[in-house]
Amino acid sequence: MSRKKYFTSLAVAIAITSIAFAAGASAQDSTKNLALSEAITATLNNNKTIQLAKLDENIAASNYKQTEAVYLPQVGFSYTAMSTNNPLNAFGFKLQQQSITQNDFNPDLLNHPSGTPDFTTKLEVQQPIINMDMLYMRKGAAKQTELYQYKTQRTKEYLTFEVQKAYLQLQLAYAAVKVLEDALQTTKSVYTSANNHFQQGLIQRSDVLNAQVQVSTVETNLAKAKSNIRNASDYISLLMGQTTGVIYRVAETVETEKLIADTTTKIAATRSDFMAMQKAIEASDLMIKANKMSYLPKLNAFGNYQLNDSRMLGFAANSYLAGVQVSWDIFKGNKTKNTIVTQTLERNKLSEQLAQQKDQGQLELNKANRDLKDAQVEIAQQKSAIEQASEALRILQNRYQQGLVNTTDVLMAATQVSQQKFALAQAVFNSNVSKAYLELLTSSTTK
Numbered sequence: 001m002s003r004k005k006y007f008t009s010l011a012v013a014i015a016i017t018s019i020a021f022a023a024g025a026s027a028q029d030s031t032k033n034l035a036l037s038e039a040i041t042a043t044l045n046n047n048k049t050i051q052l053a054k055l056d057e058n059i060a061a062s063n064y065k066q067t068e069a070v071y072l073p074q075v076g077f078s079y080t081a082m083s084t085n086n087p088l089n090a091f092g093f094k095l096q097q098q099s100i101t102q103n104d105f106n107p108d109l110l111n112h113p114s115g116t117p118d119f120t121t122k123l124e125v126q127q128p129i130i131n132m133d134m135l136y137m138r139k140g141a142a143k144q145t146e147l148y149q150y151k152t153q154r155t156k157e158y159l160t161f162e163v164q165k166a167y168l169q170l171q172l173a174y175a176a177v178k179v180l181e182d183a184l185q186t187t188k189s190v191y192t193s194a195n196n197h198f199q200q201g202l203i204q205r206s207d208v209l210n211a212q213v214q215v216s217t218v219e220t221n222l223a224k225a226k227s228n229i230r231n232a233s234d235y236i237s238l239l240m241g242q243t244t245g246v247i248y249r250v251a252e253t254v255e256t257e258k259l260i261a262d263t264t265t266k267i268a269a270t271r272s273d274f275m276a277m278q279k280a281i282e283a284s285d286l287m288i289k290a291n292k293m294s295y296l297p298k299l300n301a302f303g304n305y306q307l308n309d310s311r312m313l314g315f316a317a318n319s320y321l322a323g324v325q326v327s328w329d330i331f332k333g334n335k336t337k338n339t340i341v342t343q344t345l346e347r348n349k350l351s352e353q354l355a356q357q358k359d360q361g362q363l364e365l366n367k368a369n370r371d372l373k374d375a376q377v378e379i380a381q382q383k384s385a386i387e388q389a390s391e392a393l394r395i396l397q398n399r400y401q402q403g404l405v406n407t408t409d410v411l412m413a414a415t416q417v418s419q420q421k422f423a424l425a426q427a428v429f430n431s432n433v434s435k436a437y438l439e440l441l442t443s444s445t446t447k
Contacts, residue, residue, distance in 0.1 A: 034248040036167050039236055043163045044156055046241025053155040057148040064145050067138035073127040080120045081312065090116035096308040098317035119314060122306040129324075130299040136290035143283035150276035150445070157272060157443050163239050164436040168429050170232040170250050173225060175425035180222040183418040186393075187215050190414065193400065194407045207407035214411050218418075265369070267361040268444035274361075275445060277354040284347035291340045297328040365441045368434050375431035382424035389417045 044050060084090055090113035094100050097118065103109065128134070191211035197203045234244040268274075303322035307315040393413040399405045 030245065031247045031249055034167075034236070034250055036164065036250075039163050039167055039240060040160055042240035042242065043159050047159055047239060048241060050152070050155055050159060053148070053152040057145070057152050060141075060145045060148040064138070064141040067134070067141050070128055070131055070134040070138050073125055076124040078120075078122045078124075080122070081117070082120070083115050083117045085113055085115050087111055087113055093118040093308070093310075096120070096306075096317060096319070097310055098308075099310065117310050119309050119312050120306055121308075121315060122304055124304040125302065127301040127303075129301055132293035132296050133290045133298075136286050136293055140283045140286035140290060143279050143286060147276050147279040147283065150272045150279060153445060154272040154276065157440055159239065161436055161440040163236070165433055166232060166236045166239060167250060168432050168436070170229065170236065170248060171252065172425055172429045173228040173232050174250065174252075176225040176422060177222065177229065179418055179421045179425065180218060180225055182421075183414060184215070184218045184222060186414045186417075187211070187218050187411070190397075190400075190407065190410050191215050197403075202403060203407060211407055211411060214415070265365070267358060267365050268442055269358070270444040271361070271441075272443070272445045274354065274358060277350065277357065281347060281350045281354065284343060284350060288340055288343045288347065291336055291343065294329065294336055297326050300325050300327070361441060365438070368438050368441060372431060372434035372438065375427050375434055378427040379424065379431060382420055382427055385420045386417065386424060389413070389420045393417050 082093075084093070087110060091104070091110065093116050094104060191208070191214070194203060194208045194211045198205060198208045230247060233246060233248045236248060237244045237246055301322075301324050303320065305318070305320045307318050309316045393410070393416075396405055396410050396413045400407070400410045
């Protein structure tokens, strides 16, 4: 699976689950202070996706341990009870029991034996000596364990980014609530002034109604913003592996000053997802070598020790057999040859996928750098716009008190101030998310 598909499916799974949890938020949610470092630590310790990645890692390690059979002997024990009147087997049983007498050579007894029992206790040992194909398969299994270790590491890096983004989304939700609370206070003030002017006969009732509508609109938006706090809190709880229903209080948004875009322009070749793909390529190379080595002869030792008796639990006669075997599969109907061709094509496909992932990563890095610069330009512009809009609102409010402008002008100016403040919060959010994403894109490993 490619890195893009892997992390896209990971993000979709998290998002779908978060929506389901968010729908069940109750009005009696508890509140708790939460630092970003706490959220990241809890996620790395408790997130189900990381636990699944570790299970895959453990499975790969267990598969690698199975390849110890290439060195270690195989020992088997058996106890067998048999009875036969087959002439050949009956005579063989007596030979194994070392109980042959002169009378056993009587032709009538040889040709027509009675039922002859045999109880065999056997210990068998097989010792691999030289199996070159299995040695390379073992090396390939070792690469698989490294592959899943890198996948686990990349999963942790991605979820760290997800926590950072979710935390920033929660900060943005709180910022929206603050902006809307200020807007509601301003709008209510305008409504009170408009109502007083209407009572004095200075303005029309339509101005009062417009102010009242604006108050209702801001109150509705404020309610939605508070729901977004619950939704964002539930998402963070999901990432941390905690139960939902807790509203997290977070620090105010701070726009960091470090410009990663000024110093980071190249993707790291040692990024963990790239390294995972590289290990997959190396494992494929080793499997190809393993199949090539299967053309070579194999050398193995074997031996057994057995006890035979005509009585159950009898151990009268003993014997052993030991030897060394050289086996050579000369021709398998071109199966090995075509298997090597297929594996080579699959290895080449992995190489192309790795190159594509690096190109895609560089493309994302370039875009993230531009997004960061755009967000920082927007922050500067929005700060200036807020000052200008606030000054315009102050002037209009003064003129409104003097009856020189109508209510609609003041309401529009108040709305503009709120919009500029939220746009600033959104720009700061975009800037910080871009920086977190840049850290994800440019992370590297020395593992």
